[in-house]
Amino acid sequence: MKVARFGIDAGPWDAPRRWLVLAPHPDDFEVVAVTMRCLLERGCELFLEVLTGGASGVEDVFADGWEAKTAAREEEQRESCRRFGLPENSLRFHRLPEDEQGHMRDDRGNESRVRAILDRVGPEAVVLPHGRDSNADHRRTFRYFECWRNGREAKPLALLVRDPKTLGMRLDLVTVFDQEKAAWKAELLRCHRSQHERNLRSRGIGFDERILGVNREIGGEVGEAYAEGFALLEAPLVSPDRPGPETAMMELQRFSELKLARSGRSHSILP
Numbered sequence: 001m002k003v004a005r006f007g008i009d010a011g012p013w014d015a016p017r018r019w020l021v022l023a024p025h026p027d028d029f030e031v032v033a034v035t036m037r038c039l040l041e042r043g044c045e046l047f048l049e050v051l052t053g054g055a056s057g058v059e060d061v062f063a064d065g066w067e068a069k070t071a072a073r074e075e076e077q078r079e080s081c082r083r084f085g086l087p088e089n090s091l092r093f094h095r096l097p098e099d100e101q102g103h104m105r106d107d108r109g110n111e112s113r114v115r116a117i118l119d120r121v122g123p124e125a126v127v128l129p130h131g132r133d134s135n136a137d138h139r140r141t142f143r144y145f146e147c148w149r150n151g152r153e154a155k156p157l158a159l160l161v162r163d164p165k166t167l168g169m170r171l172d173l174v175t176v177f178d179q180e181k182a183a184w185k186a187e188l189l190r191c192h193r194s195q196h197e198r199n200l201r202s203r204g205i206g207f208d209e210r211i212l213g214v215n216r217e218i219g220g221e222v223g224e225a226y227a228e229g230f231a232l233l234e235a236p237l238v239s240p241d242r243p244g245p246e247t248a249m250m251e252l253q254r255f256s257e258l259k260l261a262r263s264g265r266s267h268s269i270l271p
């Protein structure tokens, strides 16, 4: 199937007005900053809930101790959100309890906190990490979300983000962008100074280059300079006129058929 383009191709992502970014770490939001900017420009409501303090991702040379590291990362996120234009009351930090490795503890307490966030925000669409990921926080966030979503009758749309830690993912939707937007995004990424400096020291490239490198890679797959990439979460879709499980692909197919029916054509454009 052809990869759909956000803002160009119509699809189920056009309907939701209330969007939540369920971010395991401060800085996950910036990975999809261009898509978020499109949503803001459309007048959508945007909420960012940051689950962990992310202290384990901060070097000792940058800040001393868990509290100082956590505070530093939260301030970096606030700074980036100010530049982005996200209202301050749309951003929340949760500092979920962590295990010895510095990841969010995989326990019922944390799962119920994530469920409470989802219940409170009541999003029509959620942006979150893909479950197949080398980072434990990303995997756990996805799992808690999926369990919550499976138990709901009205299932929000879920866009799973491709980032440097994603281990293989289908590409359903891209937001393409140019050099000018890339420069704007790089500025937001560099607000995460603790991550920027760590990347410079350990990888020899900045955090901005690390993320934009992935965006160039995704862009290359669709013949563009840069792109943010998403997979749509496949899940049963409850529909009164068409009961039974449907995949996101079928949902897309149905959407395209509907559009064609309205435009008077008889066949689907999707393979």
Ligand SMILES: [Zn+2]
Residues within 6 Å of the ligand: 024, 025, 027, 028, 135, 138
């Ligand atoms: Zn992350």
